Amino acid sequence: MKHRTFFWFILPTLSAMILFIALPIVSVFIQSLFVQHEQVLVVSESCGPFGCKESTSVDLEATQKLRDEAPLGKFNGLGTYTNRSHLAFAEIGEAWANTETMGEFWRELGDLPFYNALTFTLAYTFIVTPMVLILGMAVAVGVNTLPRKLKGAAIFVSLLPFLVTPLVGSLILFWMVDGDGVIGATIQNIFNDPNLSLKASTGLMWFMLMVYGVWHTLPFSFITFYAGLQTVPADTMEAAQIDGASKWQRLVYVVVPHLMPLVTFVTLMLIMDNLRVFEPIVSFSAEAHARSLSWIIFNDLRESGNPLYGSAGATSLITIFLVVILMMPVLVRTWRDFTRKSH
Amino acid sequence: MARKAETRMTPLKLFSFTMVGLWLLIAAFPFLWTFWGSFKVQADFLSKADWMNAVRGTNTLEQTGSTFTGQGYYGAWVTEDFWFNFKNTSIVVFFTVVISLTFGTLGGYALARSGFRYAFWILMAALVFRAMPHITLVSGYLLWFFEWNVWGILPTTIIVLVAINQPFTLWMLHSFFKNIPKDMDESAMVDGCTRFQAFRHVIVPVMWPGVITTGLFSFLLAYNDFTVAVMLLSEENETIIPAINSFMGTTQVEGKVMYAVAAVVSATAPLFVLILFFQRQIVSGLTAGAVKG
Incomplete structure (x- = not known):
């Protein structure tokens, strides 16, 4: 295809991506260099019969004017990145110097909002992803042995949790496991402990959020692996059987290696989706126990009336950086494949 | 053609069937439960006392005179x-x-x-x-x-x-x-x-x-x-x-x-x-x- 024709074909999609994905990243960076204006304070002296008194008040008009003139705020350089709500270098240094044990240090770190969210996001991603891979593979192998008629029904049922709106899906689960819900109340009855509830326990909340994550994404890995199972060469399977491989051995030495490229693909997709975990935290009202990176950005932007663009921008940029680092292996591999093909 | 060895029930097969059954239950149950519960009143859907209330609709019958109610839907769509x-x-x-x-x-x-x-x-x-x-x-x-x-x-x-x-x-x-x-x-x-x-x-x-x-x-x-x-x-x-x-x-x-x-x-x-x-x-x-x- 000629360069010229290519240009006209790609123009709409490329301009959409540049304007609304690439430029916003630049804008996020610029925003992160600024902080909001402080309120303009006026000191006025009022003198009465008992002497003069100084009083400070907010000059709303001047504050508004300042905000209108420079909506970005005032320049702060990289200050936002290093402050307490983000990378918090000073606080970490202090915690390192003042704590005796590693455990204590980690606890101090967990109190810093950014590291708190980072911990949850990474824990969620790296617990849910392998769980989904293993369970998805198990279900795929299981469904593959079902009679033909049941396979379609099994896939239909499995698609529901995956395609349902994340916010809605997590609400559905939340109502069941909440203190008054069918599962939550039953657990309380079994353990005879009315305080055993999601809202009271951080551990339970993390666990339930991850259960939601597995429930929501398992169908994706299941269906991909199931499709892969249909392409396992029958000859190889038969040869392995003749050579005396048991069912389990065939699964481990023939089927799983055949599915390996799929595993890479599914892992990549799962990591991308799990890193942006956000909706379940909103549905579960989990913010007291678990916050993700997406959630703290959302919270900064929600700051009523006066969104913290600088703070949200800094967290966003760090998040994007994290995503790119985690994707690096895949990008490098795709790049190698491409250069090999073209030579 | 399926040979005898392929149709026989092995422990591995039994395990995978249980896995599938369990998964399908976990996948479908929340939807069925919420759908059923959407026709009840809150005291039944979120019942601390006894979850069977949601199945039977005890409070729904008490409050509305029938075991099914469209109140939730009326409230959401109309109100x-x-x-x-x-x-x-x-x-x-x-x-x-x-x-x-x-x-x-x-x-x-x-x-x-x-x-x-x-x-x-x-x-x-x-x-x-x-x-x-x-x-x-x-x-x-x-x-x-x-x-x-x-x-x-x-x-x-x-x-x-x-x-x-x-x-x-x-x-x-x-x-x-x-x-x-x-x-x-x-x-x-x-x-x-x-x-x-x-x-x-x-x-x-x-x-x-x-x-x-x-x-x-x-x-x-x-x-x-x-x-x-x-x-x-x-x-x-x-x-x-x-x-x-x-x-x-x-x-x-x-x-x-x-x-x-x-x-x-x-x-x-x-x-x-x-x-x-x-x-x-x-x-x-x-x-x-x-x-x-």
């Missing part, structure tokens, strides 16, 4: 004007799907037919863009949309959703067009068509299966979106998902939780129908990128 949010969602979803497919088809075709290095770089960039959490992008728009006075209206949200959708659409349609033999459009060009005419008369008639599959996923992205809509739409333009969330936020009053339950069931119904009719396309779309490598 809280949920139909209005549904209308907004329809507009957003329709335009997002149509525009993303138009852009994506042109771009995906160009990428599939161009062997130049920059085509590869565009695909790589799209992959990175696909991975970015949506909220990070939204934090880049918000200030400018306020400044330009385009915040809160449906067209802004549609354009943003189209853009967020592009990376995925491009990848999917690119791999789809790669499977359409090059000879088809190239022979049309030998016969004197321009590239665009070849696309229009040769490729367009055969591209619909791929476009429909991609369209289903664009639909899901637009319909399921919460992050973009909740940040970029004003209250009078709210779509259904943020509306459900605001039900939860403002109406923790007795009885109103059932509005949210009814709204949740209503929002799931279109997806249910979608899976019912397009199961095959959805499955093939999910695996398209993967199986072909």
